[in-house]
Amino acid sequence: MFDFLIVGAGFAGSVLAERLARGSGKKVLLIDRRTHIAGNAYDHYDDAGVLIHKYGPHIFHTNSKEVFAYLSRFTEWRPYEHRVLASVDGQLVPMPINLDTINKLYGLTLNSMQLEDFFASIAEPKERILTSEDVVISKVGRQLYEKFFRNYTRKQWGLDPSDLDASVTSRVPIRMNRDDRYFTDTYQAMPLRGYTRMFENMLDHPNIKIMLNTDYRDVVGLIPYREMIYTGPVDEFFDFCYGKLPYRSLQFKFETINKSVYQPAPVVNYPNEHAYTRVTEFKYLTGQEHGKTSIVYEYPCSQGDPYYPVPRPENAELYKKYRTLAEQTPGVHFVGRLATYKYYNMDQVTAQALTVYDKLSGGKKFRFDDMPVRTYYQVLLPCPLSIADDEQPVTVSQTVSQDATTPAINKNLTPVHAQHNRALNGNGATRIANKA
Numbered sequence: 001m002f003d004f005l006i007v008g009a010g011f012a013g014s015v016l017a018e019r020l021a022r023g024s025g026k027k028v029l030l031i032d033r034r035t036h037i038a039g040n041a042y043d044h045y046d047d048a049g050v051l052i053h054k055y056g057p058h059i060f061h062t063n064s065k066e067v068f069a070y071l072s073r074f075t076e077w078r079p080y081e082h083r084v085l086a087s088v089d090g091q092l093v094p095m096p097i098n099l100d101t102i103n104k105l106y107g108l109t110l111n112s113m114q115l116e117d118f119f120a121s122i123a124e125p126k127e128r129i130l131t132s133e134d135v136v137i138s139k140v141g142r143q144l145y146e147k148f149f150r151n152y153t154r155k156q157w158g159l160d161p162s163d164l165d166a167s168v169t170s171r172v173p174i175r176m177n178r179d180d181r182y183f184t185d186t187y188q189a190m191p192l193r194g195y196t197r198m199f200e201n202m203l204d205h206p207n208i209k210i211m212l213n214t215d216y217r218d219v220v221g222l223i224p225y226r227e228m229i230y231t232g233p234v235d236e237f238f239d240f241c242y243g244k245l246p247y248r249s250l251q252f253k254f255e256t257i258n259k260s261v262y263q264p265a266p267v268v269n270y271p272n273e274h275a276y277t278r279v280t281e282f283k284y285l286t287g288q289e290h291g292k293t294s295i296v297y298e299y300p301c302s303q304g305d306p307y308y309p310v311p312r313p314e315n316a317e318l319y320k321k322y323r324t325l326a327e328q329t330p331g332v333h334f335v336g337r338l339a340t341y342k343y344y345n346m347d348q349v350t351a352q353a354l355t356v357y358d359k360l361s362g363g364k365k366f367r368f369d370d371m372p373v374r375t376y377y378q379v380l381l382p383c384p385l386s387i388a389d390d391e392q393p394v395t396v397s398q399t400v401s402q403d404a405t406t407p408a409i410n411k412n413l414t415p416v417h418a419q420h421n422r423a424l425n426g427n428g429a430t431r432i433a434n435k436a
């Protein structure tokens with residue numbers, strides 16, 4: 001008898017599996033219908049030996065020291081600040097729009113104070129900010145809206161910004177200085193040996209059994225369990241009884257190029273040209289050194305894997321109906337991006353899962369001393385941490401873990417490729433049962 005059947009081995013399901021097994025001694029069966037763990041964060045080595053993200057670039061960033069400390073138990077980190085250029089008017093300029101973007105685009109030499117005046121002169125204030133178009137035009141005026149946002153948003157969402165919630169573009173800040181980082185979070189880093197390896201470490205516990213390539217519906221009547229944690233799409237769980245919740249999807253086109261560097265930034269956005277929205281070059285993210293390089297083009301589309309909940313009021317209303325059903329379903333806990341129909345980043349899903357764990361374990365906060373003893377070594381991001389009131393503050397530079405066998409510096413990830421595949425094939429630390 002399993003204490004928990006967990007549907008979905010992404011961040012939501014895996015964090016809960018880890019906590020329930022290691023923190024509370026529960027027996028857990030973790031099921032995913034994909035052939036791998038790690039959900040959308042899954043990364044692997046392509047045929048050329050370059051580490052790529054199968055479901056598009058995943059950049060880790062958070063302001064939560066608790067989330068960063070928790071994940072640091074399962075990975076070392078590589079400091080990484082994400083940068084994006086946008087192809088506009090035949091030039092590559094920093095995105096989000098900053099002082100350099102405007103000076104380069106218009107051939108000006110403004111300083112920060114003058115830039116504020118510049119924006120004030122072109123902004124078109126709106127009495128009520130209702131749509132994404134209102135957000136952008138009220139901040140930077142119509143011309144920059146047309147150059148950077150309108151067509152990108154149309155491609156990304158299949159909708160004009162005037163038909164999209166204000167929340168979509170309020171995520172895109174405008175900078176008065178020359179800061180060209182895409183994110184400004186306190187903690188910005190990538191798992192040194194990739195997300196999949198981090199998940200393998202997380203799920204390496206005798207109380208966790210993993211079944212891949214298995215839809216939970218195929219086994220739900222056959223395997224006894226006490227409670228379920230469901231991280232799949234909430235509408236699917238209820239057989240779409242109120243209709244389908246709309247999602248935007250992506251087609252990915254991967255390419256390997258026979259030179260070591262392809263483009264001048266990790267991501268180049270194409271707001272106005274091409275059917276794809278952006279091109280990502282993975283080696284910038286992973287720090288891997290390799291004679292070849294791999295990139296991915298993203299083509300937004302309406303059919304395919306559910307990636308982005310479409311933020312429109314009628315969809316929020318539809319979700320509310322499913323949420324009411326979910327609340328009335330005893331013994332099933334709905335957690336994660338798909339089960340709560342929210343665009344959550346990885347850190348937000350981790351935080352949500354840790355909060356659910358706290359509730360399931362009777363309000364007890366997760367503690368560092370629940371965790372296994374690992375080897376720690378000098379690390380990358382010094383940041384003081386304090387998790388529970390009754391614990392000593394911990395410093396991440398003391399807590400990031402390192403297997404004794406792992407090379408300390410990410411000079412060449414290729415040897416890990418073989419280890420990584422062994423682990424996925426079931427000969428490594430993680431016990432994985434693939435359905436026949």
Ligand SMILES: Cc1cc2nc3c(=O)[nH]c(=O)nc-3n(C[C@H](O)[C@H](O)[C@H](O)COP(=O)(O)OP(=O)(O)OC[C@H]3O[C@@H](n4cnc5c(N)ncnc54)[C@H](O)[C@@H]3O)c2cc1C
Binds near residue numbers: 009040057
């Ligand atoms: C293109 C893209 C880029 C992103 N980039 C970033 C980024 O840069 N930074 C960031 O923080 N976040 C990013 N995210 C968000 C990130 O992917 C999510 O926050 C995270 O993956 C959510 O984890 P989850 O466990 O809720 O869902 P998922 O990772 O989707 O996991 C759910 C799992 O449930 C499984 N499942 C569903 N139904 C069933 C079933 N019936 N039976 C068995 N298994 C089932 C699925 O196969 C899936 O593996 C990005 C998302 C996308 C789509």
